[in-house]
Amino acid sequence: MAAPKKIPDRHYNFRGMNAVFAWSSIALLVTTLWMVWDDYAKPWKRLQAEFRELEREQLVTEAEAERAKLNENDIARIEEDIAGEEAALANKRNELDELEDALVATGKNLYAADARSRTTKSLLDTERFQFDVALQSGDEGRIAEVRAEVERLAATHLEQRKELESFADQKKSLEADIESKRSGLESSEKRLAALRSGYDNLQHRVASLDKKIDYYVLNAPFMDFVLPDLKIEQVILSGLYNDINFTDVDRVDRCMTCHVASTRAGFDDETWEQPFRSHPRLDLFLSASSPHPYTTFGCTTCHGGLDRATDFARAGHSPTSKEQEQEWREKWGWKPQKYLEMPIVPANYSESGCIGCHAGNVWTPESEHQDAGRQLINKMGCYVCHKIDYPAFEDLPRPGPALHKVASKVSQGFAYKWISAPREFRPTTWMPHFFFQPNTTSPENLERQKAEIRSMVAYIWSQSESPEYPPAPAGDVARGQELYETVGCTGCHIRDADAKRDDFFPQINRLHGPNLIRAGSKLSSGWLFAWLKDPKQYNPATRMPSLRLTDREAADITAYLLTSRAPEFEDAELPAVDHETRDALVLEYLQNNLTIERSHAELDKMDDGARDRYLGEETIQKYGCWGCHEVAGFEKAKPIGVELTEEGSKPIHQFDFGHIHDVPHTRHDWIKTKMLEPRIWDEGKEEVKSYSELYRMPNFGMSEREAEAVTANVLGFTKDYVVSSRRADQAPGAAALAAGRKLITSYNCQGCHLIEDEGQAIKTALEDVAQLPPNLASEGARVQADWLFGYLHDPSSVTMRPWLNARMPTFGFEDEQVNTVVSYFTHRDQRESFLSTPSRPDGRNLTVGRVTFNMLQCAKCHPAGPSASTVAGVSAAELAPSLLLATDRLRHDWVPEWVTDPQSWVRGTNMPANFQKMKDGTYQSPLAQAIEAPMFSAQKREMMRYFESEEELNAFLADAGQVTVALRDHIWWNLN
């Protein structure tokens, strides 16, 4: 086919090749430029440049405003002065010129003389060395020669130094002359500069932000390695690690590259949008004076996200809503970061970041959201099924009541109805719904659940003791109501059929105990009476305290509580259960351990009751009821849920979203959705999974807010590791604080008391502010540790505030628990536990104390007798504890400090501030002046016996420190 061809000299047409080469070279040039530009044009540079512009505009506006503030008249006057001074100087021009010429000449001389002197000095040093060498060599001739030279140079140097010093003196006196002649002008100029300094400073800053040629050169591509204005801002955070699985790496936060103004105040009004806003809490974060300075803690430590990223999407910003997501997609090119394990926590969960360093303290100051979540976890008892290895959730009591005597408390029918749907009976209850959930709706599963509940009741009743309670004595409902409302029940309980749990968010102290509605349909009067009198007789582990009610009081309250009823829950019968379903469930459990044949044999051996009990036991194990309730036979069972200690670090693909596609695939959305609808991931799977495989997390009926607060905690349970020096919970005494806070939460002290500025929930139930239980701020500084120990053991031993209706309950604490509380207060207020015995003061202090005590009318509010509950003419709201208790109760060193400035110890206290705080931090006593009044002449005379002169007395009385000590001594030694 192919005829022999002439063999060519070339394979290709080289014109064509050249063209290809030309075009490909151009393409290479273009792509190279593209590459440079792609590397150069980073979004953060645009943002920094934009902020620079905006900041400059802002400064220009501020400068204008500052200039407008300048008083033109003042300026004009000073400028006139300056002109006058200048004119005066012009008259002395010749004189001044001469002086200035002389100064220049002297300057030259001085310089030359200095140079000469230095040269000689260096020659002298060299010659000294030679002299040393010569001495060592022992050559006499040489020694003499060099010695002569050294002496000559030393003499010369001395002369030169004198000359130098005389020139220096001349120069100084000339300068002083000139200075004095110009002083008028200079001081005027200084005044002008001072007047204009605000404006000039701003102008200066504006100028520094002007874009001049150097700005463009220094920030140009290729040139920007030298000294660019636009550059990555980063902080290296040693000890705050990124866990990259094989090693811990220090964080390097670059957030400030875009969030340029976050550490600076003044960028928080609405004109500033992210990323240019100041951090909203500079008092707490980022600023150098805050507890979390930027250079120490950075940003990602709390917020999460990819620390080194300088790109919006890659940093891991997490939108809080679909709208925000859409906005971000359009504005910032946001997209989900599949491979970023710890994206930024969305703004509504930011407080989860506190946990890493603060968890050991149990409470985190200022983190309301996360603290509310922690309390919810406590109340709902999440930790009983899910191990949470954080101090706040360790060794806590069981959240629900013990069931070992339940048969004497409620009927089986009631128990069945209650377990089926607790919120039907009590909408605010913490007890969740385990049954009849969206993933168990098929007819077979409904039957299975009925069988399960019934058999649980059967098991619990088979294990329960049932002591008899004789009916309560008749009580008075009205009196009962009054007692209920005043004696302190309302610190922990509500009694409101319409109440919703969410209404109490975030302060849930009043939901500590059950909502007392419908008690009449649940409890017998005998049981309730006995319970109110002494809760521990029914359940030794209960946290319900004794209010030391008399029989009559208890009977009245019983009568009152039983008035609330829900007839549909009375006389409820256990429903009939499909035996086939029950037996099938029993068989299924048996077959977990036995062969099919043997399990059938085993089933046949059981009678009806035994089958119920067996299924009941297995069901209690399945749902983990024993986690919240003490159930006989389950004392050592292990938690049934997933451990949550590192849930916040769990990789997203390990979360089961089932067939749910409208929940965003993020950690927080999964957790929150799980809180709200625990069984949602089974949607569409009820038929696919076997009954025992279905999710069984119960539904707590959480509101959005509750779910978010809990999520804010769970997100914070990460495996991130922070060195102990950076952790708040590693401070000395932290363990004592943590233990105390846990106990305080556990026993709901804040239901009545204000502790660390939180609590006093009872306020919403008490009409009279005077009836509020005390604020326990500075309690540790105030009372003696051993007094507090005794008081907590038996509050009835002392009545400090007889006018209060609410009673400090008797909790029946163990010594260890009391010690925990005492040590919490002493550590919190940084006081010693053990005190030295004070020695008796001299007569002067006692006398001055007595006199001033009367002058200040202390007895007006502090009753004289320990049990006096009123003082004539003083309302209950103004009453104060009797001072007769002081020596036993109060700390000797605290009293003077308290009297000096009560507000600094307990904000809002009724104790009047008698001493005025001065600017220098000292306190001014009014007594020095008051004593001069004629009405106090007798007192003055009495005190003068102890002073040499009136001045001395006045000095004593003017000194708040001495007066308050005298007052204390009077209380200590005269009154007691």
Added chain:
Amino acid sequence: MDALKSFINTLSYPWFSFTLSLVLFVAVVKLKKLWTHAGGWLMLALITVFFCGSMLDENFRSVVAKPDNVPIVMMVYLTGYFWWLAMYKGIKNDQAIEAGAPTFEKSESEDKVFTWPDLVFSELICMVVLTVGMVVWSIVLKAPLEEPANLSVAPNPSKAPWYFLGLQEMLVYFDPWMAGVVLPGLIIVGLMAIPYIDTNPKGNGYYTFKERKSEIFLFLFGYIVLWVQLIVIGTFLRGPNWNFFGPYEFWDINKIEPLVNIDLSEIIWIKLLGVGLPSHWLPREIFGIILMIGYFVVLPVAMSKMKYFKRFYDEMGGPRFYTGATLFLTMMLLPIKMYARWVFNLKYIVHIQEFFFNI
């Protein structure tokens, strides 16, 4: 459209697709019309239409458009192109030789090779164009970096680098020791041994198909079917848990496939003979061992007597022939084992867990 997709999905399951590709491979090599310009363009168009059309499917796109998989798409095109080029030139040359005319190579130049500027200049242009390509690629597609490696979390599917995916695919059918050590070792050794086994001087310095039909066929079978195709399967069609997914199938991480494979010893002792497995490995695995000895020892000898192979034996001589035959049979072990798996659920021919010897 869905019907078509589900048809293609079904078709792509290993059992079908492997058989289909065997048939296609033979047909394609035999079909001379394909190895022309028109045929080349047609194949290019078909592949491109398939890729572009399939990109409309979300599941297909999510796999193929992954930045990691860009090289595989390139590989498909490159392999196709070079295959076509060799076949095209080979067939043209064959025709020329038949007509007594000089081959391509000869007609281009005789006794000399154009180096400057022909070779060097075109190399330079290639370099420039490739650099442009690489720069654009690196700007447009960011490096597909994932999260830091985590000891406790293995990515699912865990995939080897793309060029090893053929090896990883072999792991489905062989013990790791075979698929990971013996076979790759033999591939390298075998490739190195080719010039010593195949001493036939025909085809040196010029493309030809006719003069080396068996050799080319054999090589292409090993390369295209047993290597490239396995890479493509490993990349595009193996999803979570190394389960097989059709090109338009969603990679469902929860997909479960039955695990019912059994060993040859179980087939023979239990299913056929109806007695239990002997407890000692030697009697238990004796059938597999005999089979393997037969395959690797008896079969090559038998082959040397067979009509088709005899001429190779005569040409090559004993040592070369037996080495080549052993390598060839080792290669063929892969398709044989694949079919045995699909047809008999065969797990291992020889399965001696006592000292980890599994074939």
